Amino acid sequence: MIIEPLLLSATRRQDTHQVKIGAVEVGGDTVPVIAGPCAVEPGYVEHAVAAHRAGASALRGCVLKPRTRPGSFQGLGSAGLPLLDEARRITGLPVIAEPLALDDIQMLRGHVDALLIGARSMHNTPLLRAAGQSGMTVILKRGMSATYDEWLAAADYVTAEGNRQVILCERGIRTFETATRNTLDVSAIAVLREMTDLPIAVDPSHAAGTARWVPSLAVAALAAGADALLIECHPNPSESLCDAAQAITPEVLWRIVQTSLALCAMTRPAVADSVSGCRAVIDTIDDAVFHLLEYRAAIVEAVQQRKLAAMLPERDLDREHEIVDRVSRRAPRLGPQRVDRLVHAIIDECLDAVPACPQAVA
Numbered sequence: 001m002i003i004e005p006l007l008l009s010a011t012r013r014q015d016t017h018q019v020k021i022g023a024v025e026v027g028g029d030t031v032p033v034i035a036g037p038c039a040v041e042p043g044y045v046e047h048a049v050a051a052h053r054a055g056a057s058a059l060r061g062c063v064l065k066p067r068t069r070p071g072s073f074q075g076l077g078s079a080g081l082p083l084l085d086e087a088r089r090i091t092g093l094p095v096i097a098e099p100l101a102l103d104d105i106q107m108l109r110g111h112v113d114a115l116l117i118g119a120r121s122m123h124n125t126p127l128l129r130a131a132g133q134s135g136m137t138v139i140l141k142r143g144m145s146a147t148y149d150e151w152l153a154a155a156d157y158v159t160a161e162g163n164r165q166v167i168l169c170e171r172g173i174r175t176f177e178t179a180t181r182n183t184l185d186v187s188a189i190a191v192l193r194e195m196t197d198l199p200i201a202v203d204p205s206h207a208a209g210t211a212r213w214v215p216s217l218a219v220a221a222l223a224a225g226a227d228a229l230l231i232e233c234h235p236n237p238s239e240s241l242c243d244a245a246q247a248i249t250p251e252v253l254w255r256i257v258q259t260s261l262a263l264c265a266m267t268r269p270a271v272a273d274s275v276s277g278c279r280a281v282i283d284t285i286d287d288a289v290f291h292l293l294e295y296r297a298a299i300v301e302a303v304q305q306r307k308l309a310a311m312l313p314e315r316d317l318d319r320e321h322e323i324v325d326r327v328s329r330r331a332p333r334l335g336p337q338r339v340d341r342l343v344h345a346i347i348d349e350c351l352d353a354v355p356a357c358p359q360a361v362a
Helices: 044-053 077-091 102-108 125-134 148-159 187-193 204-208 211-224 250-267 275-310 317-330 335-352
Strands: 019-021 024-026 033-036 058-060 095-097 114-117 137-141 166-170 200-202 228-232
Touching: 019 137, 019 166, 033 044, 033 250, 044 058, 044 077, 044 250, 058 077, 077 095, 077 102, 102 125, 114 125, 125 137, 125 148, 137 148, 148 166, 148 187, 166 187, 187 200, 187 211, 200 211, 204 211, 204 228, 211 228, 211 250, 228 250, 250 275, 275 335, 317 335
Parallel strands: 033 058, 033 228, 058 095, 095 114, 114 137, 137 166, 166 200, 200 228
Antiparallel strands: 019 024
């Protein structure tokens, strides 16, 4: 028996093949967000810590970057490997990196947890075979003009080597539109669900090419049923040595992660005849609830400051009654009395979390 929440994605497969990046599972009940700067830079460890604090599940760690122009920053190469090691040690997060040539795979081994095959390399069959032979998890980006069949054929080169640890990554395709860097093909998620059981990630950064559009594309991917997100994040985007225009800040990344948690809680079904299945969904819901409560507490503090400045009453009982009435309609299973107790407990605790300020209600 499946307990299906109201917003269960029609594209979600129950038999999605689960792939791991280190200890992070892709294709399960949560949507990991892999984040970090486009390329590893001298300040990479600090960038990784910022992504970790914003809720990233894994880190981008590309020490090699294929660039359109030879004069652009190409990455630190092997000199960047100690930075990957330090970032993994401090954050405890797994790292992905992109090999450009066969020898790069051996160079990266032991320093990263998954290989990223970029869009330019999707048709590099020797590299695909070598990635498959490595036994490492492979994230395969779609080529800029590749069809679904061509994309899956590229994945076959990896799996033919006995390696089923493959994640497909949609990153936008080249069309006649020039406003965005690429055109994000959200329909790829729905179509590929019927063609393969491999998990599907989405990279909204390379599709958008502009940071302010990344959150909208990320949410679209989540709503369509993506299994993971791959996002470029930098504490100071304007200082990024690679693709600065599309890098979001850690604060924006945090909001995307919270949205992911909330959507997962509403769109991932619970298996009623499995205690572990139900508990996994409960864990996801709890994570979303408390992340949102943390956000609520921050908003309450902001409201308090404005109330103090405007000399408004500390609490608004009419506002509290409105909250109880509204939530009661949305939570009939809990009932009005439980909702009343929960709402007032939340209000009290959020107010109590604000240091050294008089109480006020959001």
